[in-house]
Amino acid sequence: MGDKMSPGKPELAPDINPRLSKKAGQFTESVIREMTRLALQYGAVNLSQGFPDFPAPAEIKRAAQEAIAANINQYAITWGAKSLRDAIASKFHATQGIQVDPEREITVCCGSTEAMMSSMLAVINPGDEVVVFEPFYENYGPDAILSGATPRFVKLRPPDWSFDPAELAAAFGPATKAIILNTPNNPTGKVFKRAELECIRDLCLKWNAFAITDEIYEHMLYDGAQHISIAALDGMRDRTITINALSKTYSVTGWRVGWAIAAPRVTSAIRKVHDFLTVGAAAPLQEAGAVALRLPPDYYTKLAHDYAARRDTMLGILTSAGFRCFKPRGAYYIMTDVAGFGFPDDVAFAQYLVNEIGVAAVPGSSFYQNPADGRTHLRFTFCKSEETFQAAAARLARLRLPQTP
Ligand SMILES: Cc1ncc(COP(=O)(O)O)c(C=O)c1O
Numbered sequence: 452m453g454d455k456m457s458p459g460k461p462e463l464a465p466d467i468n469p470r471l472s473k474k475a476g477q478f479t480e481s482v483i484r485e486m487t488r489l490a491l492q493y494g495a496v497n498l499s500q501g502f503p504d505f506p507a508p509a510e511i512k513r514a515a516q517e518a519i520a521a522n523i524n525q526y527a528i529t530w531g532a533k534s535l536r537d538a539i540a541s542k543f544h545a546t547q548g549i550q551v552d553p554e555r556e557i558t559v560c561c562g563s564t565e566a567m568m569s570s571m572l573a574v575i576n577p578g579d580e581v582v583v584f585e586p587f588y589e590n591y592g593p594d595a596i597l598s599g600a601t602p603r604f605v606k607l608r609p610p611d612w613s614f615d616p617a618e619l620a621a622a623f624g625p626a627t628k629a630i631i632l633n634t635p636n637n638p639t640g641k642v643f644k645r646a647e648l649e650c651i652r653d654l655c656l657k658w659n660a661f662a663i664t665d666e667i668y669e670h671m672l673y674d675g676a677q678h679i680s681i682a683a684l685d686g687m688r689d690r691t692i693t694i695n696a697l698s699k700t701y702s703v704t705g706w707r708v709g710w711a712i713a714a715p716r717v718t719s720a721i722r723k724v725h726d727f728l729t730v731g732a733a734a735p736l737q738e739a740g741a742v743a744l745r746l747p748p749d750y751y752t753k754l755a756h757d758y759a760a761r762r763d764t765m766l767g768i769l770t771s772a773g774f775r776c777f778k779p780r781g782a783y784y785i786m787t788d789v790a791g792f793g794f795p796d797d798v799a800f801a802q803y804l805v806n807e808i809g810v811a812a813v814p815g816s817s818f819y820q821n822p823a824d825g826r827t828h829l830r831f832t833f834c835k836s837e838e839t840f841q842a843a844a845a846r847l848a849r850l851r852l853p854q855t856p
Contacts, residue, residue: 478593482817486801490811495804496843498831499811501637501783502704505836508750511701514742518735527734529726530718531559531710535737538744539695539710546669547680549688555715558722561732563667563696563709564590569728570663570692570711571598571629573720579628581663584614586786586818586825588637588665600628604820609777609786612641616650623654629661629692630654632681635668638786638818638830640779642676652684661717663692667699667709668782670751673759676780682712689714692721697736699783699834700754701743706736758783758833764840765833772847774829783834786815790827792850797826804829809846 486499497504506512530536536553544550551557560566567590575581575598583591585604595602603622607614623630630651634643643651655662662681669678682691696709709732711721725731762778765785769776775788794800797814805811815828835843 474596477596481589483589483813486805486811486813489805493805493809493811495809495811496839496846497811498833498835498839498843499813501699501832501834503702503834504839505702507702508743508746510746511703511739511743515706515735515739518738523735523738525734527559527731527737529731530722531557531732532734532737532741534741535559535708535710535744538741539712542744543680543693543712547683549680549683551712552715556718557710557712558718558725559708559710559732559737560725561709561729562698562707563665563694565707565725565729566694566696566709566711567591567631567663567665568594568597569721569725570694570713571595571600572724572728573717574661574663574692575600575628578626580624580626581628582619582622582630582660584632584636585820586638586815586828587631588633589817591631591633592820594631601626602820603627606824607636607639607641609639609788612636612639612777614647619650620654623658623660625658627658627660629663632662632664634664634666635671635676635678635779635781637668637782638784638813638815639777640782640784640786642672642678642781643681645679648679648681648684652681652687655690656686659690661690661692662687663694665694667694667696669695670700670754671758671783672755672781673762674780678781692717697740697743700751701740702834703736703743706733706740708732708736708740761833761835761840764837765831765835768840768844768847769831771844772850783832785831785833787829787831788827789829796822797829801829804850808850810843 483500490497536557539557540551540553571594577599579600580603581600583602583604584607605619605622664681681687682693693712698704766776777786789800797816801814813830815825816822819825
């Protein structure tokens with residue numbers, strides 16, 4: 452500012468023009484969302500981004516229309532409409548046995564994306580480290596940069612995507628503020644087992660760290676897998692931030708309604724960040740969310756059943772086309788090993804698939820800190836309709852594995 456005032460200098464000298472943030476320079480645009488744009492450009496079948504191409508349940512669409520007609524069109528309470536917070540608390544109690552106070556322990560946000568960002572901004576200080584399992588949902592990298600955390604990555608290794616407890620223990624230390632957990636997991640389909648969560652819990656207790664857990668795929672479970680919220684484990688209730696959303700469970704990814712559940716002291720910090728980031732999520736859609744969360748238990752049973760059938764269809768299509776698939780136990784993605792196709796890397800293969808074959812998938816490298824670690828992987832989503840599966844199958848049938856001599 453001193454220069455701006457020095458004699459003879461124009462008021463807006465080039466050297467004081469606003470420059471771009473160093474943080475924004477440290478990450479790229481989302482590869483997943485870029486693949487959706489490429490799919491549109493090339494008319495490809497989009498098996499990249501995780502949004503359903505079938506309708507949301509009629510009753511919750513109707514609830515949204517009714518809320519708008521009833522003039523619920525102004526700001527909701529910044530931390531969420533009471534009806535929705537009450538419904539979140541009662542569902543969390545019914546599914547995980549955890550009692551939370553909707554007045555002091557829930558913040559409704561613009562999707563789980565904002566819930567994660569607000570939570571990290573609320574707890575991270577410069578110099579703090581966060582432990583992140585990799586492959587990871589790609590938002591967590593920029594979330595760490597924007598909140599000022601240094602990520603410490605711990606590998607989930609195929610075929611079952613297990614982690615080495617010693618490697619996890621080595622990633623924790625005095626600077627650890629939190630571990631970011633995602634179960635059921637995107638992109639691997641891993642569902643963390645109780646013993647694994649207990650191992651994570653013991654480290655959180657030892658190092659006084661938070662668990663920030665993204666449970667957005669909690670109802671997409673296959674082959675008897677069971678979802679356990681780490682907040683339900685002894686000692687974790689008040690050191691866990693549980694993140695969830697309407698997006699996946701009710702097929703409304705465009706509504707942008709999610710939430711963070713945390714102890715009162717943590718929630719008050721999250722609420723302040725959230726208020727100044729976004730003020731609040733869409734008021735009528737929060738009312739519809741309250742209706743959604745009170746759907747009867749058979750809604751979730753049918754959802755899991757239908758997704759299991761979609762998973763099996765997609766596994767069949769990919770396997771027939773020559774992909775080596777890692778069978779997911781949860782969420783709605785299939786990680787594949789594409790080394791056999793003989794392309795130089797995952798990005799080259801994904802480009803070939805979208806341009807020449809007409810199918811969009813996500814290059815594995817976008818889920819790893821070091822792109823080389825994901826160069827033999829490609830991720831496909833199966834939250835799609837029968838029509839989309841048929842189109843994908845017809846196109847992927849044109850793919851040929853290189854002939855072995
Ligand atoms: C693990 C995970 N978390 C969060 C999100 C985004 O959730 P929302 O649409 O609620 O912001 C996604 C979307 O794909 C995801 O896979």
